[in-house]
Amino acid sequence: MLDDRKLAVLRAIVEDYVxxxxxxxxxxxxxxxxxxxxxxxxxxxxxxxEEEGYxxxxxxxAGRVPTDKGYRLFVDRLSQVKPLSGxxxxxxxxxxxxxxxxxxxxxxxxxxxxxxxxxxxxxQYPTLTRSTVxxxxxxxxxxxxxxxxxxxxxxxxxxxxxxxPEVVEDTRIAHLRAVLNACLDGCGLASVPExxxxxxxxxxxxxxxxxxxxxxxxxxxxVERHDEKIVFAGAANLAGADFxxxxxxxxxxxxxxxxxxxxxxxxxxxxxxxxTVRIGSENAYTGLRGTSIVATGYGQGDNxxxxxxxxxPTRMDYPVTxxxxxxxxxxxSQILAAS
Amino acid sequence: MLDDRKLAVLRAIVEDYVxxxxxxxxxxxxxxxxxxxxxxxxxxxxxxxEEEGYxxxxxxxAGRVPTDKGYRLFVDRLSQVKPLSGxxxxxxxxxxxxxxxxxxxxxxxxxxxxxxxxxxxxxQYPTLTRSTVxxxxxxxxxxxxxxxxxxxxxxxxxxxxxxxPEVVEDTRIAHLRAVLNACLDGCGLASVPExxxxxxxxxxxxxxxxxxxxxxxxxxxxVERHDEKIVFAGAANLAGADFxxxxxxxxxxxxxxxxxxxxxxxxxxxxxxxxTVRIGSENAYTGLRGTSIVATGYGQGDNxxxxxxxxxPTRMDYPVTxxxxxxxxxxxSQILAAS
DNA sequence: ACTTGGCACTCGGGAACACAGAGTGCTAGA
DNA sequence: TCTAGCACTCTGTGTTCCCGAGTGCCAAGT
Numbered sequence: 138m139l140d141d142r143k144l145a146v147l148r149a150i151v152e153d154y155v156x157x158x159x160x161x162x163x164x165x166x167x168x169x170x171x172x173x174x175x176x177x178x179x180x181x182x183x184x185x186x187e188e189e190g191y192x193x194x195x196x197x198x199a200g201r202v203p204t205d206k207g208y209r210l211f212v213d214r215l216s217q218v219k220p221l222s223g224x225x226x227x228x229x230x231x232x233x234x235x236x237x238x239x240x241x242x243x244x245x246x247x248x249x250x251x252x253x254x255x256x257x258x259x260x261q262y263p264t265l266t267r268s269t270v271x272x273x274x275x276x277x278x279x280x281x282x283x284x285x286x287x288x289x290x291x292x293x294x295x296x297x298x299x300x301x302p303e304v305v306e307d308t309r310i311a312h313l314r315a316v317l318n319a320c321l322d323g324c325g326l327a328s329v330p331e332x333x334x335x336x337x338x339x340x341x342x343x344x345x346x347x348x349x350x351x352x353x354x355x356x357x358x359x360v361e362r363h364d365e366k367i368v369f370a371g372a373a374n375l376a377g378a379d380f381x382x383x384x385x386x387x388x389x390x391x392x393x394x395x396x397x398x399x400x401x402x403x404x405x406x407x408x409x410x411x412x413t414v415r416i417g418s419e420n421a422y423t424g425l426r427g428t429s430i431v432a433t434g435y436g437q438g439d440n441x442x443x444x445x446x447x448x449x450p451t452r453m454d455y456p457v458t459x460x461x462x463x464x465x466x467x468x469x470s471q472i473l474a475a476s
Numbered sequence: 477m478l479d480d481r482k483l484a485v486l487r488a489i490v491e492d493y494v495x496x497x498x499x500x501x502x503x504x505x506x507x508x509x510x511x512x513x514x515x516x517x518x519x520x521x522x523x524x525x526e527e528e529g530y531x532x533x534x535x536x537x538a539g540r541v542p543t544d545k546g547y548r549l550f551v552d553r554l555s556q557v558k559p560l561s562g563x564x565x566x567x568x569x570x571x572x573x574x575x576x577x578x579x580x581x582x583x584x585x586x587x588x589x590x591x592x593x594x595x596x597x598x599x600q601y602p603t604l605t606r607s608t609v610x611x612x613x614x615x616x617x618x619x620x621x622x623x624x625x626x627x628x629x630x631x632x633x634x635x636x637x638x639x640x641p642e643v644v645e646d647t648r649i650a651h652l653r654a655v656l657n658a659c660l661d662g663c664g665l666a667s668v669p670e671x672x673x674x675x676x677x678x679x680x681x682x683x684x685x686x687x688x689x690x691x692x693x694x695x696x697x698x699v700e701r702h703d704e705k706i707v708f709a710g711a712a713n714l715a716g717a718d719f720x721x722x723x724x725x726x727x728x729x730x731x732x733x734x735x736x737x738x739x740x741x742x743x744x745x746x747x748x749x750x751x752t753v754r755i756g757s758e759n760a761y762t763g764l765r766g767t768s769i770v771a772t773g774y775g776q777g778d779n780x781x782x783x784x785x786x787x788x789p790t791r792m793d794y795p796v797t798x799x800x801x802x803x804x805x806x807x808x809s810q811i812l813a814a815s
Numbered sequence: 816a817c818t819t820g821g822c823a824c825t826c827g828g829g830a831a832c833a834c835a836g837a838g839t840g841c842t843a844g845a
Numbered sequence: 846t847c848t849a850g851c852a853c854t855c856t857g858t859g860t861t862c863c864c865g866a867g868t869g870c871c872a873a874g875t
Contacts, residue, residue, distance in 0.1 A: 162867055175819050180868070198826050198867045238635055276611040276627055284627060288615060288635075294625065296577055296633045372711055373731060376724030384723075385715030392712060501838050514848055519839070537838045537855040819874075825867090832860085839855095845848075 138189070145172060146182045147191055148215040151203050155454050160200030205417035205451060208429070212414050212455050219456040221464045225253065229468050236472065239263070239292040243368060246445065246469050251371025253461045256449035257391065259432075261401055262366040263291045263442035263473065270321045270329065275314040275351070280304045285354055289326065291442065291473060299354050302346045313348065316340070330356055367397050369448075378450045386424035391448075396422055401432050401444045410434050410466075412459050417451040427451055431458050435466040437474045445469070477528070484511065485521045486530055487554040490542050494793050499539030544756035544790060547768070551753050551794050558795040560803045564592065568807050575811065578602070578631040582707060585784065585808050590710025592800045595788035596730065598771075600740055601705040602630045602781040602812065609660045609668065614653040614690070619643045624693055628665065630781065630812060638693050641685045652687065655679070669695055706736050710786075717789045725763035730787075735761055740771050740783045749773050749805075751798050756790040766790055770797050774805040776813045784808070 149170040153161040163176040163183060172179065183201055186192045191207035194200065203211065221229075232249055236242040243260055250258035274286040281304055287295040320332055333352050337345045369391050375384060390396045400415070400422065415430045425448075432446025446462055488509040492500040502515040502522060511518065522540055525531045530546035533539065542550065560568075571588055575581040582599055589597035613625040620643055626634040659671055672691050676684045708730050714723060729735045739754070739761065754769045764787075771785025785801055 160867090164867080176867095177819055177821090178817085181818085184869080194868085196826060198824085198865095200867070238637070271617060272615040272623070274613055274615065274625070276613065278610060284611070284631075286613070286625060286627070286633065288623060288625070292635075292637065294633060294635045296627075296631075298577065298631065370731060373724050373727035376722065376727055383715065385712050388712035388715055392709060499838090503838080515838095516848055516850090517846085520847085523840080533839085535855060537853085539838070817875090819872100821871090821873100822869105824869085827864105827866095829862105829864090831862085834858090834860105835856105836858105837854105837856090839853080841851090841853105843848105843850090845846105 139185075142172070142174070143182045143186060144210075144215060145170075146179060147186055147203070147207060148211060150183075150186075150192060150201055151207065151211045151215070154202055155452055158452065160195055160202050162200040165200075205419060208416045208451060208455070209419070212416070216456045218412070218463060219460040221253075221460055225461075226464065229253075229465060233468055233472050239294075242292075242469065242472055246465060247368050247370040250445065250447060250461065250465050251374065253465065254447045254449070254458050255371075256374050256447045256453065256458065257369055257371045258445070258447050259367060259369045259391075259397060259401060260445040261398070261443040262368075263293060263436065268293065268442070269323055269325050271323075273314065273317045273321055273355075275310050275317070277305075277307050277310050283310060283351075285351060285358070287355070287358060295358050297354050297358055299351055302350055305347055309344070309347075313344070313351070317351075326359055329359060367394055367401070369397070371447075374449075378452075387428060387448075390422060390424045396424075400425070400430055400448075401446060412463055414455065414459070429453055429455075431455070431462050433462055433466045435470045435473075437470055442473065478524075481511070481513070482521045482524060483549075483554060484509075485518060486525055486542070486546060487550060489522075489525075489531060489540055490546065490550045490554070493541055494791055497791065499534055499541050501539035504539075544758065547755045547790060547794070548758070551755070555795045557751070557802060558799040560799055564800075565803065568592075568804060572807055572811050578633075581631075581808065581811060585804060586707050586709040589784065589786060589800065589804050590713065592804065593786045593788070593797050594710075595713050595786045595792065595797065596708055596710045597784070597786050598706060598708045598730075598736060598740060599784040600737070600782040601707075602632060602775065607632065607781070608662055608664050610662075612653065612656045612660055612694075614649050614656070616644075616646050616649050622649060622690075624690065624697070626694070626697060634697050636693050636697055638690055641689055644686055648683070648686075652683070652690070656690075665698055668698060706733055706740070708736070708787075713788075717791075726767060726787075729761060729763045735763075739764070739769055739787075740785060751802055753794065753798070768792055768794075770794070770801050772801055772805045774809045774812075776809055781812065 146166065149166055149172070150161050153166065153169065163179040166172070167174065167176045167179050183192065186207070187194070187201065190204060191210060192201040193204050195202060229249060233242065233245055236245050243262055247258045247260040250260070268289040268291045270287065271290045272288040274288070276284040276286065278284050278298065281301045283299050283301065283305075285297045285299055316336075320336060321329060324332055333355070336352065337348050340348055372388065372391065375387060390400075400420070410433060412431065412433045417429060418426055420426065420428065420430065427450060428448055429451045430446055430448050432444050434442075434444050436442030445466055447458060449458065485505065488505055488511070489500050492505065492508065502518040505511070506513065506515045506518050522531065525546070526533070526540065529543060530549060531540040532543050534541060568588060572581065572584055575584050582601055586597045586599040589599070607628040607630045609626065610629045611627040613627070615623040615625065617623050617637065620640045622638050622640060622644075624636045624638055655675075659675060660668060663671055672694070675691065676687050679687055711727065711730065714726060729739075739759070749772060751770065751772045756768060757765055759765065759767065759769065766789060767787055768790045769785055769787050771783050773781075773783050775781030784805060786797060788797065
């Protein structure tokens with residue numbers, strides 16, 4: 138059905154349209170890409186492609202524009218990820234190397250990605266689930282108030298202020314801290330609930346209410362912050378692009394953590410480190426028709442920590458974008474592994 | 477020069493223009509606001525107001541539009557802050573009360589403010605400068621690596637991983653932690669540099685390199701994060717509004733922490749808890765011509781911690797916006813004081 | 816069987832134009 | 846000092862017209 142030349146025509150259409158942002162006609166196509174055939178032939182191919190739903194024309198007698206299905210074919214079979222230039226690689230490296238803590242890594246990453254792709258970048262904070270406890274700290278703040286600080290091996294720090302049911306002296310706090318650390322140090326976060334389940338019973342009866350309070354907050358911290366937090370940057374890059382749908386909807390989606398979460402998450406496949414691309418209407422959320430998402434997991438090996446990606450108009454330069462996303466994900470993974 | 481009626485006309489123009497977003501003419505003015513004079517008289521007054529630079533006409537024979545100077549006069553003398561409704565107050569209270577930590581307070585605040593004003597909300601993280609040290613923690617991570625955690629009385633937590641110049645056993649770390657806490661606990665952050673200045677000399681000579689390393693990171697943390705961090709929300713609200721300047725510039729400014737910082741900061745007056753309003757061109761940053769900023773400090777009493785505010789088109793409903801900003805600032809201050 | 820050149824057809828978008836309506840400034844009179 | 850009337854000046858909108866890009870189809874060529 139689709140011979141090689143038709144595919145070449147489709148590729149040419151996508152490339153031209155992406156770079157010019159104008160419907161592309163048969164004549165220009167035959168000229169610019171040396172297809173070695175006449176415009177008329179190209180027209181026939183275009184008719185076939187349109188028949189199959191890969192391209193469409195905005196109105197009669199305008200050029201053709203790729204459909205979502207067309208982009209999909211392009212991404213899957215007609216393009217290959219374009220690696221970054223050496224200069225870009227070095228820039229990434231030095232920029233990310235300067236980060237002082239996890240927050241900083243994430244912030245820098247998202248800005249970097251936005252600048253690199255000239256689109257909106259989205260980065261999910263490393264998930265707690267797969268990380269391990271590095272330290273639990275209890276800091277007395279007042280007679281009946283302590284702060285719980287949970288430090289993970291990914292450098293993430295969670296803190297919560299806890300109101301205690303009774304007055305507890307500092308020495309008891311210190312003791313509890315030691316017990317908690319002995320129990321949890323180095324353990325995976327996922328196993329924490331299990332590990333602490335019988336903790337109250339192993340302690341003197343008078344400590345139990347306090348411990349129960351602390352543990353409930355600890356557990357709450359684990360589930361609540363599970364993988365909630367997402368940041369984005371580069372909203373300014375949206376201003377130029379024109380979406381089929383209003384800019385407002387896109388901005389709204391970006392500020393809805395939940396929506397954003399789902400968008401990144403839905404792209405998950407069985408091989409999380411692979412690049413995933415969702416094009417236009419493949420996207421469930423109606424406010425984001427007209428936008429594509431290129432995402433990938435990052436983290437070490439198969440211990441994927443979280444996901445990052447970019448969001449832009451369907452009319453985006455997929456090879457370049459995919460290259461940038463992949464490269465950034467790799468560098469961030471390195472940085473995280475090293476710290 | 478400007479008698480009462482002219483001021484009334486100006487007020488009417490501002491109010492009408494804000495609500496309709498269309499240049500307002502003499503006839504409509506005389507009708508809608510019962511000025512008890514004829515359109516012709518209003519026209520004369522308008523001519524005078526234009527002469528003085530308070531209003532202008534986009535083109536001959538269109539209605540009048542307030543200038544920045546006109547808005548300024550309106551804000552200063554013709555309007556009064558509009559208090560929130562009871563329902564709104566309750567909504568604020570319950571929404572903010574659910575916050576679990578400082579991060580959460582800030583996030584909720586900025587979203588709340590954005591939703592309340594239907595504009596872009598900006599909140600600066602509470603400054604470290606005025607806060608006091610509640611606890612310093614040193615957590616051994618590896619042989620030559622510790623994590624420094626600094627907890628302040630505002631509930632803020634700063635962490636840094638430190639590479640030590642030599643191998644240090646855990647007991648020495650514990651000792652150093654005790655020394656640091658003894659030295660700093662409860663002290664204002666501003667006085668930290670002074671307090672630790674002679675610390676190395678008071679310790680055994682073999683500890684000095686390690687202590688010096690730790691202290692340098694500690695001090696760096698204090699100055700670096702000084703008052704750097706700012707978050708915003710409600711960018712989607714920009715989509716509807718039309719700025720004289722491009723939307724892109726506004727979004728860019730919002731993502732530039734430094735610019736944003738300056739904008740909030742510049743509004744500081746001698747009474748930091750007062751509402752400050754910067755209108756259009758009063759604003760230094762060129763990308764934000766056409767936008768106004770309503771801001772105020774928040775925090776307890778005269779111990780102002782940071783600032784928050786909203787950014788919107790010059791054509792905004794100042795009384796309502798000012799009311800919302802003031803109310804939110806008060807509630808946040810309460811919340812922070814209580815925690 | 817595929818490719819090519821030719822040709823008639825269709826539409827979108829820009830230019831030219833006219834026109835109604837809103838709003839103004841001015842002047843003369845109450 | 847206010848008001849009424851009037852001439853004037855715009856913008857925005859609707860209409861018309863035309864050009865050009867691009868198409869689909871057909872018949873001829875390879």
